[in-house]
Structure formats: C-alpha cells, structure tokens
Ligand SMILES: *[C@@H]1O[C@H](CO)[C@@H](O)[C@H](O)[C@H]1NC(C)=O
Ligand SMILES: *[C@@H]1O[C@H](CO)[C@@H](O)[C@H](O)[C@H]1NC(C)=O
C-alpha cells in the first residue's frame with residue numbers, strides 16, 4: 182500500500198493557535214456539474230466541432246424531457262464536519278462499468294468507473310464519492326432525436342454523489358481498492374482542496 186501525499190505540519194502556517202481552537206470545517210455538499218455539450222442548433226456558421234466546453238457556475242435545470250429511470254444518489258449524505266486533528270485516509274476505487282449487469286466484461290475492455298473513498302480515523306466511518314450520470318450511461322453517451330428539435334439532444338448531466346460507507350467487495354472483486362494518501366492537517370488541506378475543487382466546477 183503506497184502512502185503518498187501526507188501533509189506535513191505547518192503547511193498552512195497556522196498550526197499552533199489555529200489548531201488549539203479546534204475549529205471544525207464544514208465541507209459543504211459538493212456537487213460537480215457536467216457541462217452539457219449543447220449542440221448549436223440552426224445557424225450553420227455557428228456550428229463547431231468539437232462543441233466548445235461550456236462552464237456553468239450553477240447546475241442548469243435539466244430539460245423536463247430527461248427523466249431518470251433510477252433515482253440519482255438515493256443514499257446520498259452531506260459531507261460531514263471533519264476535525265482539525267483527524268487523519269483522513271483516501272482510497273482509489275475502481276470497478277468495471279455496469280458490473281451489476283455485465284460482470285467483468287467491460288473491465289476487460291478497460292471501461293472502468295472510478296470513485297474516491299475516505300475514511301476518518303477518529304470516527305472510523307468511511308465514505309464514497311462517485312461522479313456519475315443523472316440519466317444513466319446510455320443517455321449520457323447517445324443523444325435523442327426529437328421531432329421538435331433539429332439538433333441531437335443529450336440528457337447528459339452528471340453530478341457527484343457522496344454517501345456513507347465503502348462497499349469493499351464491489352470495488353475489490355474485479356477492480357481496485359487501494360489506499361493512496363493520508364491527510365492530516367485536515368482543515369488546512371481541505372481549505373486548499375476546496376479552492377481547487379471550486380476552480381474545477383464543484384459548488385459549495
Ligand atoms: C433516457 O432518457 C429518456 C428520456 O428522458 C428516459 O425516458 C429513459 O428512461 C432514460 N433511460 C434511462 C435508462 O434512464
Ligand atoms: C466480477 O466478475 C465476475 C466475472 O464476470 C462476475 O461473475 C462477478 O459478479 C463480478 N463481481 C461483482 C462484485 O460484480
């Protein structure tokens with residue numbers, strides 16, 4: 182088990198006084214929104230390929246046409262308050278896409294689904310954060326042709342789902358469950374990570 186990325190003391194330069202106060206940080210529910218690659222309809226002079234990446238500072242309302250067959254993130258929970266002196270273990274999780282349906286088949290083609298696991302050393306609780314499609318893989322990959330629209334239409338929004346627990350056997354059996362880092366100085370590291378995540382489109 183590799184152990185990388187342990188944050189050294191004083192990384193944020195505020196150990197001592199800051200730590201003594203034992204401030205807790207609420208890492209507000211983070212949601213990542215997939216930029217919907219909306220096809221530019223109509224005007225051919227505006228057509229461009231690949232469709233330019235579009236950033237949103239909020240989650241666009243999904244088109245009512247898109248109806249999820251399975252509830253998104255049914256057991257989702259908010260990201261818990263983590264104490265300054267906690268040590269968080271971070272796991273890399275990987276399993277074949279659609280394992281529940283095709284077993285290891287897509288794994289042989291290296292079509293994998295990735296997630297991140299966290300474990301608090303203080304509470305011994307663990308958590309999974311996955312990013313996936315709101316309207317299932319097929320709808321995320323293939324567009325719909327709608328008679329009332331002259332361009333292909335995608336139901337391709339995705340989001341991050343955070344929930345309590347790590348299903349060890351699911352990740353281990355045909356995939357990966359490996360400790361990749363331990364984070365001490367939690368509040369400091371989270372401040373930094375929060376900033377980075379915000380820059381990458383997570384919302385807090
Ligand atoms: C794909 O989207 C259509 C249109 O919203 C919906 O009827 C269908 O249930 C979706 N498919 C899945 C597997 O969710
Ligand atoms: C792992 O792959 C095998 C072979 O495809 C399959 O039978 C099994 O159900 C898979 N494991 C899990 C946890 O889905």
Ligand SMILES: *[C@@H]1O[C@H](CO)[C@@H](O)[C@H](O)[C@H]1NC(C)=O
Pocket residue numbers: 272298300306307346347349
């Ligand atoms: C996560 O917690 C469950 C329940 O305590 C435990 O069975 C499992 O082994 C833990 N997994 C990891 C990777 O910590």
Ligand SMILES: *[C@@H]1O[C@H](CO)[C@@H](O)[C@H](O)[C@H]1NC(C)=O
Pocket residue numbers: 188189192193366369370373
């Ligand atoms: C936080 O960011 C600062 C400045 O970018 C860096 O020096 C420090 O090592 C980082 N600390 C952690 C714990 O990531």
